[in-house]
Amino acid sequence: MAKFRLDEVDHQILDMLIENTRIPFTDIAKKLLISAGTVHVRVKKLEEAGIIRGSSLTLDYQKLGYSFIAYVGIFLEKTSQTKFVLNRIHEIPYITVAHITTGKFNIFCKVRAKNTKHAKDIIFMIDDIEGVSRTETMISLEESINDKNRLMHSIFNDL
């Protein structure tokens, strides 16, 4: 893959698209004082380079009846069971994120549930997976920060 060097214009395009993926390229062009064709070409290149992997909606899960977030740390009996357990975990749709980690836990995941009872059911499902020794749950009382824009600004200012 070709080395890819992002310049200021790329940054600004990304910046605007991160905030709203459906903003018209013509609007981006106007703000950056370039042509819409350039925006188009640049975005296509960013996609081809794999820097833009896709786009997605930000949904209000509360309004969809899912007001519960928990993080669950998983201890395994043997590290060699990691793959097997991850496969089982992947079958539970309420687990939206999972990482293999070093530190306290072997696997670390994020759970979205409807309510406390539902969360309990999910955590029990995890505990029941063969190879899982025990789990430790952190319940989110409030999602205080969730923002990738600030990170992007740092990335852009870096180089």
Added chain:
Amino acid sequence: MAKFRLDEVDHQILDMLIENTRIPFTDIAKKLLISAGTVHVRVKKLEEAGIIRGSSLTLDYQKLGYSFIAYVGIFLEKTSQTKFVLNRIHEIPYITVAHITTGKFNIFCKVRAKNTKHAKDIIFMIDDIEGVSRTETMISLEESINDKNRLMHSIFNDL
């Protein structure tokens, strides 16, 4: 706010937009055998109802030089310092997510860094915040799951 009942058509529209926010409404209309006007009206309603909060890009952070993910649990000296500490945390752009939690930690956050050294610097910054008693870090070796589509399918099948 008016109670909002999502039907099958709304689900399918959301489903397609979750996967690609820039898919033309005309394409959605064709697939669902409805008019583009209907798609337009429905999406507008979902936005007005706050179910769609926005949209964002999925970026390849590795390619942007940020290949390091860690989760950091924070212990506070006093719970009453939560707000103050969160404000300090909010000033660190490399912390992309933060939750107030029950369980082991008072605050729980996600860190994106360039590399180990950078991560260390960030964690030290957290440790240096007034009111933070200590932190516990889990380093991600691999992000194995990160997928909201499966959750959405469950939500849709629920009701």
Added chain:
DNA sequence: TGTTTTTTTTGCATTATCTTTAATAAATAA
């Protein structure tokens, strides 16, 4: 049940946006 009222969908017209193209300009290499 039929009737009224409200909501939703549709088709079309208008406007806006995307996307390609060929020409031009800029950057890079020889």
Added chain:
DNA sequence: TTATTTATTAAAGATAATGCAAAAAAAACA
């Protein structure tokens, strides 16, 4: 410098979004 590559542009044609009035469907009511 000159050749070559790469990027940008304006313009044009293709495609899509948006608004609206009419029709259809659904809901409310008697």
